[in-house]
Amino acid sequence: xxxxxxxxxGMHGFGPIPREDNEPxxxxxxxxxxxxxxxxxxxxxxxxxxxxxSQSEMLPPATYLSLAYYxxxxxxxxxxxxxxxxxxxxxLAALWAGHxxxxxxxxxxxxxxxxxxIFAKGRSYTRxxxxxxxxxxxxxxxxxxxxxxxxxxxxxxxxxxVGVVTAEHGGQIxxxxxxxxxxxxxxxLYTVRFRATDLWGSDxxxxxxxxxxxxxxxLETIRADx
Amino acid sequence: MPHDSHDHTDPPSDLTxxxxxxxxxxxxxxxxxxxxxxxxVDTFETKVGPRNGAAVVAKAWTDPxxxxxxxxxxxxxxxxxxxxxxxxxxxxxxxxxxDVHNIVVCTLCSCYPWPVLGLPPSWYKxxxxxxxxxIEPRAVLEEFGVSIPEDKEVRVWDSTAELRYLVxxxxxxxxxxxxxxxxxxxxxxxxxxxxxxxxx
Numbered sequence: 072x073x074x075x076x077x078x079x080x081g082m083h084g085f086g087p088i089p090r091e092d093n094e095p096x097x098x099x100x101x102x103x104x105x106x107x108x109x110x111x112x113x114x115x116x117x118x119x120x121x122x123x124x125s126q127s128e129m130l131p132p133a134t135y136l137s138l139a140y141y142x143x144x145x146x147x148x149x150x151x152x153x154x155x156x157x158x159x160x161x162x163l164a165a166l167w168a169g170h171x172x173x174x175x176x177x178x179x180x181x182x183x184x185x186x187x188x189i190f191a192k193g194r195s196y197t198r199x200x201x202x203x204x205x206x207x208x209x210x211x212x213x214x215x216x217x218x219x220x221x222x223x224x225x226x227x228x229x230x231x232x233v234g235v236v237t238a239e240h241g242g243q244i245x246x247x248x249x250x251x252x253x254x255x256x257x258x259x260l261y262t263v264r265f266r267a268t269d270l271w272g273s274d275x276x277x278x279x280x281x282x283x284x285x286x287x288x289x290l291e292t293i294r295a296d297x
Numbered sequence: 298m299p300h301d302s303h304d305h306t307d308p309p310s311d312l313t314x315x316x317x318x319x320x321x322x323x324x325x326x327x328x329x330x331x332x333x334x335x336x337x338v339d340t341f342e343t344k345v346g347p348r349n350g351a352a353v354v355a356k357a358w359t360d361p362x363x364x365x366x367x368x369x370x371x372x373x374x375x376x377x378x379x380x381x382x383x384x385x386x387x388x389x390x391x392x393x394x395x396d397v398h399n400i401v402v403c404t405l406c407s408c409y410p411w412p413v414l415g416l417p418p419s420w421y422k423x424x425x426x427x428x429x430x431x432i433e434p435r436a437v438l439e440e441f442g443v444s445i446p447e448d449k450e451v452r453v454w455d456s457t458a459e460l461r462y463l464v465x466x467x468x469x470x471x472x473x474x475x476x477x478x479x480x481x482x483x484x485x486x487x488x489x490x491x492x493x494x495x496x497x
Contacts (some may be wrong), residue, residue, distance in 0.1 A: 080404030
């Protein structure tokens with residue numbers, strides 16, 4: 072979902088930044104388990120990072136804001152595990168009530184060594200593209216004014232704004248299609264630098280800039296007559 | 298509480314119990330090996346974290362060739378020191394200079410360079426930081442005790458794609474005699490996000 076509250080760049084009203092001295096890695100043990108469960112079930116859920124983000128964004132805005140970070144992750148994970156049939160409501164209810172459930176071993180889990188290897192190896196998001204770049208470093212471009220109903224990584228605050236391409240990063244998986252499993256649809260990725268005054272108006276510092284990584288379909292050339 | 302549907306039970310409000318139930322269910326079905334979950338937790342608690350990034354920065358401060366490699370291809374340069382993996386596949390190092398102060402945010406979620414900085418602090422994921430860093434970076438920096446002169450550019454990096462940013466902070470004056478290890482002690486997590494500067 073695109074125009075929802077997760078896209079919060081430039082919003083007012085959230086107050087001072089809450090900082091904590093000597094913050095632990097995990098505040099509660101269950102938070103680490105949630106992260107671990109997410110990372111170890113990825114292959115069985117046949118998920119991808121864009122769909123995962125998209126799932127979070129589909130929460131009603133009030134819910135999104137009210138949930139703690141790992142709580143949001145957990146509720147998403149539990150929901151997806153049920154949707155994809157990995158676990159059933161009945162099994163969970165039994166466990167909540169303090170009963171055990173039978174071992175059925177429907178799949179082969181990832182072991183600790185493989186998990187470490189997967190983590191250390193990382194994933195590749197880059198893809199070879201045949202098409203030549205539409206834009207070059209130094210080009211002035213406009214971020215399109217688009218409002219898709221689906222997932223996108225073009226923040227609202229940049230839409231319709233003009234910036235300069237400062238880097239080109241080759242072909243990369245396109246989140247807008249990958250999020251719905253309708254294909255990786257790789258597109259070229261650029262870094263575009265916007266002046267703060269162009270984004271926020273004349274009250275912004277004239278020196279300041281914001282750099283955003285944007286895929287080619289998010290960008291358009293500036294027409295010569297404008 | 299009675300319910301209309303016999304198939305539905307309200308989940309427990311205790312998240313410890315609820316998470317445990319999901320892990321147990323997934324384990325019984327063969328989708329999860331709890332030892333693999335332990336491995337993830339151990340990785341974040343002991344293997345990745347800002348000390349990795351600090352080692353990278355200290356090396357860049359003392360070794361000009363390494364610094365150049367870091368600025369050219371940060372993933373490859375960090376991998377030289379053994380730091381690579383998920384959420385660090387495409388690292389980019391951005392250098393603070395006399396003219397530019399860099400600061401990193403993810404306005405859309407919580408993207409962060411795990412191999413070099415570990416998991417993000419809560420404030421990095423907070424609605425306040427995500428909303429404000431792009432529109433009023435100087436006010437944000439002031440909250441962190443960092444004052445940037447009006448005529449120096451504050452450059453905000455919004456991590457919207459799979460690139461992950463590491464700020465290369467300025468080396469403090471008067472540290473010429475310090476070893477690489479001693480220099481690494483000066484490199485704070487926040488200085489590598491851009492909301493801080495290296496300790497003096």
